[in-house]
Amino acid sequence: MSTPSTSCQHVVYAQQLREISQVLAHNQAFEAPQWTPREPLLNGQMSVFEIQPGLLLRRVDVYDRYDLLSQAQLHPGIKISLVLEGQAEVAFDQQVIQLRAPDAGGVIVTLPKTAAFSRYGYAGRYERTLTLTMMPEWLQNSGIDWLYLRNTFNEARLQPWQPSIALRQALTALFSPQLGSTTHEAQRLQITGYALALAGEALDFMALPEHYRRPRYTQAQTDPRIARLLRQLDAGQGLMQSQETLATQLNMSLSALQRQFRRHTGETLGHYLRHRRLKRAQQSLSQGQTTIDEAAALAGYTSAANFATAFKKTFGLNPRDCQNHDPLHKA
Missing domain, CATH: 2.60.120.10 (Jelly Rolls)
Incomplete structure (x- = not known):
């Protein structure tokens, strides 16, 4: 301890x-x-x-x-x-x-x-x-x-x-x-x-692909609304909301949100949302918390087959193999 x-x-x-x-x-x-x-x-x-x-x-x-x-x-x-x-x-x-x-x-x-x-x-x-x-x-x-x-x-x-x-x-x-010391258990x-x-x-x-490791929150380069949205999404909040709903919450039009998001992050909002949802599903599978069908729903897929296809395209392995081949863990 x-x-x-x-x-x-x-x-x-x-x-x-x-x-x-x-x-x-x-x-x-x-x-x-x-x-x-x-x-x-x-x-x-x-x-x-x-x-x-x-x-x-x-x-x-x-x-x-x-x-x-x-x-x-x-x-x-x-x-x-x-x-x-x-x-x-x-x-x-x-x-x-x-x-x-x-x-x-x-x-x-x-x-x-x-x-x-x-x-x-x-x-x-x-x-x-x-x-x-x-x-x-x-x-x-x-x-x-x-x-x-x-x-x-x-x-x-x-x-x-x-x-x-x-x-x-x-x-x-x-x-x-x-918490100044560890005197007590x-x-x-x-x-x-x-x-x-x-x-x-x-x-x-x-463990994320290199494309997702860029610093995203620097005030000098990022619209505060986009920075706030990124913090929210990276904290797992609002991942299943539609782009229209996210735009409304930011007091932006959908087209303005999509344009500004791509300008400041280098990728589309839809692509970013898909990856974060898949990443959440991958974490859940790696921790043994969900079945394949439940992970698919967590990522926003109604078809387990479509989920498996997207999962393999993103992470290079099938959902069933996820736990044994986590990028930062031994095979």
């Missing part, structure tokens, strides 16, 4: 930061022109919990006291980083990404081997971040084919990602005083549940 590896509150000194992060990284170094080693590096609090062997959750709620460059070597595995408030600028093997809450705050990082990590801090900048680390042994024990992933990618792979609205809202509870269970939910959504996203 989840137990705290280490934590600190109010201010964070360099040595404390090394101790907190030692299970996640090694060879840590800090560069801050205005900083002296006797002074803390950060204001705020940090903690790392071992949820299960090889599954670690890091909570960060800090202000930078200085312009600070932090560097380290990260162990192989998969990391999910999510900025819930503020912003962060980090790099994995010199691939820099800026994360800003709420619309561009998440990234999934696959590290096939030890990777260089950098964090760029700026005096006065605030960051509230969750990072879930899935180490190779946890991935293998959970049925994720880590050997396949490791052999597929030669370098760090960064995938911008956003959780569902419901999960993002739920994860804010991890920073409540009630109920608290440990809650933290474990949040961590596994985060892992589940991210791994499910990784």
Whole structure:
């Protein structure tokens, strides 16, 4: 069950930061022109919990006291980083990404081997971040084919990602005083549940075809109405509604909705809805929750044969084979 590896509150000194992060990284170094080693590096609090062997959750709620460059070597595995408030600028093997809450705050990082990590801090900048680390042994024990992933990618792979609205809202509870430690069994269970939910959504996203992994919510490029619709659909809400009904809810004409959706996502609304419905059916089948006929109805098909045809075209396998050939699980 989840137990705290280490934590600190109010201010964070360099040595404390090394101790907190030692299970996640090694060879840590800090560069801050205005900083002296006797002074803390950060204001705020940090903690790392071992949820299960090889599954670690890091909570960060800090202000930078200085312009600070932090560097380290990260162990192989998969990391999910999510900025819930503020912003962060980090790099994995010199691939820099800026994360800003709420619309561009998440990234999934696959590290096939030890990777260089950098964090760029700026005096006065605030960051509230969750990072879930899935180490190779946890991935293998959970049925994720880590050997396949490791052999597929030669370098760090960064995938911008956003959780569902419901999960993002739920994860804010991890920073409540009630979940500040794992002293009580109920608290440990809650933290474990949040961590596994985060892992589940991210791994499910990784299983989507490449076409569906683009960041969709950036304010600079997306009509707020389309962004709202995408969040709603990705949370599983309104998937079975007609396009006309969705347009009415957004105070748009059907033609305007279809035009703007394609402009901002690069695909038609009908195609997107079909895929999300099929994906929901695929998840239900993989979890052993439905029959083929029930999954077909869940995807909006009255014919199981038509459903099977669409399913195989989308995922490359028949519905009956779905559980044994899940893209992120061993055959």
